[in-house]
Amino acid sequence: MSNTEQSPVVWSPSEDTMKNSQMGRFQNWLEQQGLGPFADYHALHQWSIDNLETFWQKVWDYCGLVCDTPAQGVLGARAMPGAEWFPGMRLNFAANLLRHAERATADDEAIVAYCETRPVLRRSYRQLKSDVGALEAFLRKQEVKPGDRVAGVVTNGYEAMVGMLAATSLGAIWSSASPDFGVGAILDRFGQIEPSVLIAVNGYGYGGKVFPRQEAFSELMSGLPSLRCVISIEQLPGEPAIEGEGVISWQDALDQGQGETPSFTPLPPDHPVYILYSSGTTGKPKCIVHGAAGLLVNHAKELMLQGDVGAADRFLYFTTCGWMMWNWQASALLTGAAVITVDGSPGYPDLNHLWQVVADEKVTHYGTSARFIAGCRKAELAPARTLDLSALRVVFSTGSPLLPEDYDWVYTDGAPNVLLGSIAGGTDICGCFVGSTPLLPVRRGEIQCRFLGVDAVAYGDDGQPVSEGRGELVCRQPLPSMPVSFWQDPDGERYRDAYFNTFPGVWGHGDFIEFTEHGGAIIYGRSDATLNPGGVRIGTAEIYRQVETIDEVKDSLVIGRQIDGDVEVVLLVVPADGQSLTEDLQTTLKSRIRAGASPRHVPKHIIEVPDIPYTRSGKKVELAVARMINGSSKADNRDALANPEALDRIGESLSEAGLLPNR
Numbered sequence: 001m002s003n004t005e006q007s008p009v010v011w012s013p014s015e016d017t018m019k020n021s022q023m024g025r026f027q028n029w030l031e032q033q034g035l036g037p038f039a040d041y042h043a044l045h046q047w048s049i050d051n052l053e054t055f056w057q058k059v060w061d062y063c064g065l066v067c068d069t070p071a072q073g074v075l076g077a078r079a080m081p082g083a084e085w086f087p088g089m090r091l092n093f094a095a096n097l098l099r100h101a102e103r104a105t106a107d108d109e110a111i112v113a114y115c116e117t118r119p120v121l122r123r124s125y126r127q128l129k130s131d132v133g134a135l136e137a138f139l140r141k142q143e144v145k146p147g148d149r150v151a152g153v154v155t156n157g158y159e160a161m162v163g164m165l166a167a168t169s170l171g172a173i174w175s176s177a178s179p180d181f182g183v184g185a186i187l188d189r190f191g192q193i194e195p196s197v198l199i200a201v202n203g204y205g206y207g208g209k210v211f212p213r214q215e216a217f218s219e220l221m222s223g224l225p226s227l228r229c230v231i232s233i234e235q236l237p238g239e240p241a242i243e244g245e246g247v248i249s250w251q252d253a254l255d256q257g258q259g260e261t262p263s264f265t266p267l268p269p270d271h272p273v274y275i276l277y278s279s280g281t282t283g284k285p286k287c288i289v290h291g292a293a294g295l296l297v298n299h300a301k302e303l304m305l306q307g308d309v310g311a312a313d314r315f316l317y318f319t320t321c322g323w324m325m326w327n328w329q330a331s332a333l334l335t336g337a338a339v340i341t342v343d344g345s346p347g348y349p350d351l352n353h354l355w356q357v358v359a360d361e362k363v364t365h366y367g368t369s370a371r372f373i374a375g376c377r378k379a380e381l382a383p384a385r386t387l388d389l390s391a392l393r394v395v396f397s398t399g400s401p402l403l404p405e406d407y408d409w410v411y412t413d414g415a416p417n418v419l420l421g422s423i424a425g426g427t428d429i430c431g432c433f434v435g436s437t438p439l440l441p442v443r444r445g446e447i448q449c450r451f452l453g454v455d456a457v458a459y460g461d462d463g464q465p466v467s468e469g470r471g472e473l474v475c476r477q478p479l480p481s482m483p484v485s486f487w488q489d490p491d492g493e494r495y496r497d498a499y500f501n502t503f504p505g506v507w508g509h510g511d512f513i514e515f516t517e518h519g520g521a522i523i524y525g526r527s528d529a530t531l532n533p534g535g536v537r538i539g540t541a542e543i544y545r546q547v548e549t550i551d552e553v554k555d556s557l558v559i560g561r562q563i564d565g566d567v568e569v570v571l572l573v574v575p576a577d578g579q580s581l582t583e584d585l586q587t588t589l590k591s592r593i594r595a596g597a598s599p600r601h602v603p604k605h606i607i608e609v610p611d612i613p614y615t616r617s618g619k620k621v622e623l624a625v626a627r628m629i630n631g632s633s634k635a636d637n638r639d640a641l642a643n644p645e646a647l648d649r650i651g652e653s654l655s656e657a658g659l660l661p662n663r
Helices: 015-020 022-032 041-050 052-062 093-097 125-141 158-170 183-193 214-222 250-256 292-306 324-335 353-360 370-378 404-414 493-499 540-547 583-596 622-629 645-656
Strands: 009-011 109-115 121-124 149-153 173-177 197-201 203-206 209-212 229-233 247-249 272-277 287-291 314-317 338-343 365-369 394-398 419-422 424-426 431-435 456-459 470-475 507-515 521-526 553-563 566-575 605-608
Touching: 009 404, 009 419, 015 022, 022 041, 022 052, 022 292, 041 052, 052 292, 093 158, 093 292, 093 324, 109 125, 109 158, 121 125, 125 158, 125 250, 149 158, 149 183, 158 173, 158 197, 158 324, 158 338, 173 183, 183 214, 183 287, 197 214, 229 250, 247 250, 272 292, 272 324, 287 292, 292 324, 292 431, 314 324, 314 353, 324 338, 338 353, 353 365, 365 370, 370 394, 370 404, 394 404, 404 419, 456 507, 470 521, 493 507, 521 540, 521 622, 540 553, 540 566, 540 583, 553 622, 566 583, 583 605, 605 645, 622 645
Parallel strands: 109 338, 149 173, 149 197, 173 272, 197 229, 229 247, 314 338, 314 365, 365 394, 394 419, 566 605
Antiparallel strands: 109 121, 203 209, 272 287, 424 431, 456 470, 470 507, 507 521, 553 566
């Protein structure tokens, strides 16, 4: 059966969409300049990677990005690692995100912030710029200078945006974590980068409960001797501020700088704006440094062209400040759109909550996780039938592969008229390799396309592109948002080891992927979690696709158990409420996997467990469980998990089943 037969079209762009989307206008704009013509999106993509420098310059120009000193060229050095983007340019990151403030009317909303503990907050672009200027002035009084770090333990709301913009306006580096992180997990991150200023909430709300954090964050302060000042945000009204020397309230900090305007300090193109972190489940997180110009031009392409976000739009991506999707969401400001932030539980007071916000705010672009969409499907939610989603044009999904059945739900009960954009990339590039475009149809179970300017292919073990089937996701040419460095990695050894050791000179991303005959993509999970029973490579996502469509299954995890020189597939199952792992359910699981995947995918062992471990950004933790079952003595970083107790419970279940090695 061909890929086309396996993946029917579930949505097609109208002629108007293809012509008037920003991608369609970009293509027409290029053709008017004598480039092209382009028969379709795939021809445009091929041109973009064949003419890399011209392409990225055209993105910069079309998207209206601004700089103080133009670049001498697009690419100086092309080596990977070590590509030099926009040499000679001087620019400011925050200036680009606030570039619409001057043209905005008093009523043009920049941020609409929802959270569980405070009323909805609405701020215009003018108000946002004013507060950014005030906070920057305060930071300068604390002698914060370019290159210093400003860290936030903050919720996804207004203050986080102001903090990031104020820091990057003066040239400081922004780094954030979610307030539900343990103190140890935050110190694992911020302890490496030694921030000068900490911006922290006094607590947070989640699922209808409040969680004061003053005591924990006072302890955090003592573990960060580099701090000159702490700004305490009253996220929990009526609760005390964080206590300690050098603490000032958010409002007092703004009052001290009131009336000042942002400096928008011009800086080199690779000047760091963000430090992001790997998940840290197998040790201290890697500190990934992203530069200004590269991140800016890549986000402009992804949001404006691939995502079709414009000044008249309203953009909501449900995220936390500990996930790179927060940084991606923040860049939506450069489009002039209103950014709707939501903090709290996505399921409180019920699973309809986020869909209700989308309806109430007339959101045009809504981003969520594959896990949330699967939860809506299993709960038999039908927002398309109960809410007015007529403004909604695009639904983004990321975090894990989106099941074919979840496409079915979106196009029946979820939001049938939208472009469902499954996007995939990572913290490493703070962006995407593959994802959506308004110029192509959406096929069931497939990501639409490679992104423009991304020379992504699937490599076999021999380091050559596979002609068909799956392989390692690699990128053969430089991408502007590849990190400028890792923190405290002066010779670049850790950076090279992370991405360039497997295929020298080529970025190896660590995903197991297939590119289909019509240019789409299917991701089969992390390649470091790929199973090899009988020497055949199997992606864990292939098994999840079968298991997690069964109503009796709430969640699952797939790992490989090494035994006698081979690998046994082990499936851990959390039964749905009121269910248990009966012999009948085991038979159903094996039959579904055999029919939907292959006999080699059928697990040797199926074990009932009470919970599955997840990272704080909502990704299944396969590697830590695989190391447990295979007797690895390497310690895992439990502080990096959202639910570390799940590892203990799984250990007990595996021990009872006789699957843990003798120690």
